[in-house]
Amino acid sequence: MDIELFNKYKKLGRGSWGKDLLMWKTMYTAFLTQNKDEEFTPVTELFLNIFLEIPKARKEGIPIIMHPFNYGPELFHSMNLAPLMQEVFSVGLAPFHFNEPYIDFTNEIGYGDNPTLCNAQRPLIGSYMRGAAPIPDLLFYLSTPCNSLAMTYQVFQNLTGVPGFNIDIPYWAYDKASEFYDGKTIDYLIKQIKELISWIEKETKQKLDLKNLQQTMTQVNQAREYIWEFNELLKTVPCPVPSITGFGNFVTMVTRGGTNDAVKVTKWLRDNAAENVKNGIAGVPDEKIRIAWPYTHIFFDQELFPWLEEQFNAVVILDMLGFYQVLPHDTSTIEKCYESLAKGTLDFSMIGTCRGPIEYYIDFLLNYVKEYKIDCVIMPMQFACKHAYAMARVASEAVREETGLPTLIFGCDPYDSREVTSEEIKERISEFLTQVVL
Numbered sequence: 001m002d003i004e005l006f007n008k009y010k011k012l013g014r015g016s017w018g019k020d021l022l023m024w025k026t027m028y029t030a031f032l033t034q035n036k037d038e039e040f041t042p043v044t045e046l047f048l049n050i051f052l053e054i055p056k057a058r059k060e061g062i063p064i065i066m067h068p069f070n071y072g073p074e075l076f077h078s079m080n081l082a083p084l085m086q087e088v089f090s091v092g093l094a095p096f097h098f099n100e101p102y103i104d105f106t107n108e109i110g111y112g113d114n115p116t117l118c119n120a121q122r123p124l125i126g127s128y129m130r131g132a133a134p135i136p137d138l139l140f141y142l143s144t145p146c147n148s149l150a151m152t153y154q155v156f157q158n159l160t161g162v163p164g165f166n167i168d169i170p171y172w173a174y175d176k177a178s179e180f181y182d183g184k185t186i187d188y189l190i191k192q193i194k195e196l197i198s199w200i201e202k203e204t205k206q207k208l209d210l211k212n213l214q215q216t217m218t219q220v221n222q223a224r225e226y227i228w229e230f231n232e233l234l235k236t237v238p239c240p241v242p243s244i245t246g247f248g249n250f251v252t253m254v255t256r257g258g259t260n261d262a263v264k265v266t267k268w269l270r271d272n273a274a275e276n277v278k279n280g281i282a283g284v285p286d287e288k289i290r291i292a293w294p295y296t297h298i299f300f301d302q303e304l305f306p307w308l309e310e311q312f313n314a315v316v317i318l319d320m321l322g323f324y325q326v327l328p329h330d331t332s333t334i335e336k337c338y339e340s341l342a343k344g345t346l347d348f349s350m351i352g353t354c355r356g357p358i359e360y361y362i363d364f365l366l367n368y369v370k371e372y373k374i375d376c377v378i379m380p381m382q383f384a385c386k387h388a389y390a391m392a393r394v395a396s397e398a399v400r401e402e403t404g405l406p407t408l409i410f411g412c413d414p415y416d417s418r419e420v421t422s423e424e425i426k427e428r429i430s431e432f433l434t435q436v437v438l
């Protein structure tokens with residue numbers, strides 16, 4: 001980033017952000033400093049703006065709605081709200097280890113532990129009790145991908161008294177070709193989305209502008225088309241981008257889905273991948289191993305994937321969140337827009353694979369390893385993620401039976417560097433790659 005740009009963002013971060021945004025501001029500064037000597041890309045710009053927009057909204061009197069990492073905020077954008085994707089906070093603290101004192105404090109006050117509740121959200125409770133968590137005007141969450149998430153959001157809602165709304169995600173498929181098809185799935189969700197809209201209208205004393213919704217949904221679809229093309233390009237051998245690149249699409253859609261910013265970033269990512277494919281450029285020079293990582297990455301260790309690339313010429317094609325699989329839907333009429341919102345919610349990263357029968361996840365994984373010409377599967381796994389924990393072994397057996405590929409499943413907490421350390425993780429992966437894969 002050139003120095004003028006760095007100084008511009010430094011200046012933008014100045015002034016008081018409010019007491020509850022003190023840690024949010026610290027994260028902004030840490031992120032800016034961390035990126036000082038890195039290339040300034042549309043993804044960097046998007047991240048910086050995610051932080052800046054919250055104090056700005058507060059100053060302008062725009063209601064802030066907090067929501068989890070498994071919901072695209074297009075509806076909120078179309079209703080002139082400022083969405084705050086909560087895990088930018090509670091997970092975003094992990095790379096800097098800022099979350100660990102809050103995990104410890106959450107333990108002290110007796111709210112769960114790793115085997116029972118996930119540390120992706122748990123620091124929210126401790127940080128709130130310490131006066132360090134952002135307090136929104138409205139709170140929204142879903143029943144999936146896990147009971148852990150829904151529980152922590154409920155606790156946060158009760159502690160803060162912030163008005164909240166939640167959606168129950170149905171189990172069955174909406175695709176008629178699926179053996180798990182149920183004709184009521186989409187209608188069940190559309191009904192709840194309409195109730196959500198009425199709730200926002202009541203809380204913010206404004207009406208949904210249907211034209212705005214249609215325009216927002218059209219922009220969502222445009223970005224989804226770019227991501228679809230990007231995901232297709234990653235099937236190329238060698239993979240045209242380095243390991244963590246696809247995660248940029250996920251962050252974009254879960255924070256800015258439905259805006260011009262999202263269209264710009266997803267197009268940039270697609271264009272880069274396409275250009276590299278055209279010129280035969282690999283994301284990891286001399287690519288030797290293609291890894292499927294069908295779970296979240298290790299958030300506390302940003303150096304793990306670069307280490308894999310350098311030590312083993314290995315590329316992690318996509319992690320589970322970066323594997324954004326939502327297809328563009330029909331937005332020609334308002335009713336179709338509601339349907340698109342519903343389908344987008346059901347297919348969202350981690351929801352589509354974790355909301356129903358285990359076959360959803362197994363099919364996803366089998367297609368992933370076959371289509372992306374994968375050499376091995378790696379899954380870090382934590383006890384708190386009970387559904388994933390239950391699925392991992394069965395899914396890895398299915399992969400072995402159908403393709404013969406090996407899987408490494410190892411225990412660790414992706415949010416807490418102290419449970420299983422970076423060194424131990426690297427040791428497990430090294431052993432697996434050298435003794436089983438190579």
Ligand code: SF4
Nearest residue numbers: 118120145146384385
């Ligand atoms: S890692 Fe698992 S338990 Fe934690 S928030 Fe994600 S789905 Fe829930």
